[in-house]
Amino acid sequence: MxxxxxxxxxxxxxxxxxxxxxxxxxxxxxxxxxxxxxxxxxxxxxxxxxxxxxxxxxxxxxxxxxxxxxxxxxxxxxxxxxxxxxxxxxxxxxxxxxxxxxxxxxxxxxxxxxxxxxxxxxxxxxxxxxxxxxxxxxxxxxxxxxxxxxxxxxxxxxxxxxxxxxxxxxxxxxxxxxxxxxxxxxxxxxxxxxxxxxxxxxxxxxxxxxxxxxxxxxxxxxGAGICHTYVDESGEYAMAEAIALNAKVQRPSVCNSMETLILHETFARKHFAALADKFREADVALKGCDLARVLVPSIESASAEDYATEYNDYILNVKIVKDLDEALIHIRRFGTQHSECIVTENSANAERFLQEVDAAAVYHNASTRFTDGFEFGFGAEIGISTQKLHSRGPMGLPALxxxxxxxxxxxxxxx
Missing domain, CATH: 3.40.605.10 (Aldehyde Dehydrogenase; Chain A, domain 1)
Known part of the structure; x- marks a missing residue:
């Protein structure tokens, strides 16, 4: 036996x-x-x-x-x-x-x-x-x-x-x-x-x-955690910086850490260079789309394969979009229905994001690192379910x- x-x-x-x-x-x-x-x-x-x-x-x-x-x-x-x-x-x-x-x-x-x-x-x-x-x-x-x-x-x-x-x-x-x-x-x-x-x-x-x-x-x-943080046009810079850094750097090896930072083009043109400096100071290697590389030429190019990768490491993709619609399309294509965040002061955009994004946990102005049984008050968790039956999200005692x-x-x- x-x-x-x-x-x-x-x-x-x-x-x-x-x-x-x-x-x-x-x-x-x-x-x-x-x-x-x-x-x-x-x-x-x-x-x-x-x-x-x-x-x-x-x-x-x-x-x-x-x-x-x-x-x-x-x-x-x-x-x-x-x-x-x-x-x-x-x-x-x-x-x-x-x-x-x-x-x-x-x-x-x-x-x-x-x-x-x-x-x-x-x-x-x-x-x-x-x-x-x-x-x-x-x-x-x-x-x-x-x-x-x-x-x-x-x-x-x-x-x-x-x-x-x-x-x-x-x-x-x-x-x-x-x-x-x-x-x-x-x-x-x-x-x-x-x-x-x-x-x-x-x-x-x-x-x-x-x-x-x-x-x-x-x-x-x-499921795997390819998690995104989208900073909308109205996103407040200090908040966006704090949330994005926490989501990537606080503990990059776990499934609720951010793998791709999505920036509205207007926000990116004002703030991406400063944000990139903060990530470099935290030893995070950046990969970006064409516009991201125009704004910060020193970063590497990001491919579709990169956007589909769960790094669990000090590596971050950057995608710059023209509006919320394009951000939602990107998340639908590459997300794993784990945890997704929008940073915005626009309540209509926030509500639309929370309603339309298909994920176990969706956030408005808070780090994806909170997707955790302990943080949700469940004690330790058995895992974070990304399916829809028989449980979804952090699984505490009732899920067992x-x-x-x-x-x-x-x-x-x-x-």
């Missing part, structure tokens, strides 16, 4: 126990997990250092190493995120609807766990904790398959968390890590109907497309539930 099948079967059995636990029992387990992350900090940082050293030796970019790196501060924040999940309402058992039928049947629709969730992700060890915490809080067992770049970190984290679960009511087998780094282990997970109830991929476009195209298990797609109808009668039969 393969590792994937053996661990998925163990998770399936554990899910039947997990489904019966109270919110108090689940929260007690999460608190033990949070405490373990801080008490075992040195052990976790040592394992993470192995991944960082191996990544540097293999020529991994600094932006990707940043996604991989753990620090005492980041571990403390991850543990705090688990404690915040404890404080959030447990959606399991929530009555969504209740009604009586004329024949005397009483019907309730309640939230229930999905069952066993498979998470396939890349070099972000914080996802290991986020996914485990959110799944367990909602009564779901979880089978994790992280990227090989974070294998040492993930092994150590899962070992620490399972040790904490062994002192709780949650079976430690409810949390599983697939350690086989061969791609065949991913392919095997994609076909585990009957053991896995849903798969959630988190990572780059190639990983997500592989899962979406080849899985027979239902998939919640967390399904529903069940409970019908109580007094002997009714259908005629």
């Amino acid at each position: 393969s590792e994937v099948i053996a661990k998925s079967k163990a998770a399936k059995e554990a899910a039947t126990v997990l489904n019966t636990l109270t919110t108090t029992q689940k929260n007690e387990a999460l608190l033990l997990m949070a405490d373990a992350l801080t008490s075992e900090q040195n052990r976790l940082l040592a394992a993470n250092a192995e991944d960082i050293e191996r990544g540097r030796a293999q020529g991994t970019s600094e932006s990707l190493l940043d996604r991989l790196k753990l620090t005492p501060q980041r571990l403390a924040a991850i543990a705090d995120a688990v404690r915040e999940i404890v404080e959030l309402p447990d959606p399991v058992g929530e009555v969504i609807a209740a009604f009586d039928r004329p024949n005397g049947l009483s019907i309730e629709q309640r939230r229930v766990p999905l069952g066993v969730i498979g998470i396939i992700y890349e070099a972000r060890p914080n996802v290991t904790v986020d996914a485990a915490s959110l799944c367990l809080k909602t009564g779901n067992a979880v089978v994790l398959r992280g990227g090989s770049a974070a294998l040492s970190s993930n092994r150590s984290i899962v070992a620490v968390l399972r040790e904490a679960l062994s002192r709780s009511a949650i079976p430690e087998d409810a949390l599983q890590l697939i350690e086989d780094s061969d791609r065949k282990s991913v392919d095997e997970m994609l076909k585990l109907n009957g053991l896995l109830d849903v798969i959630i991929p988190r990572g780059g476009a190639s990983l997500i497309q592989n899962v979406v195209q080849n899985a027979t298990v239902p998939v919640i797609e967390t 539930t399904s529903t069940k109808y409970r019908i109580v009668g007094s002997g009714q039969i259908r005629t």
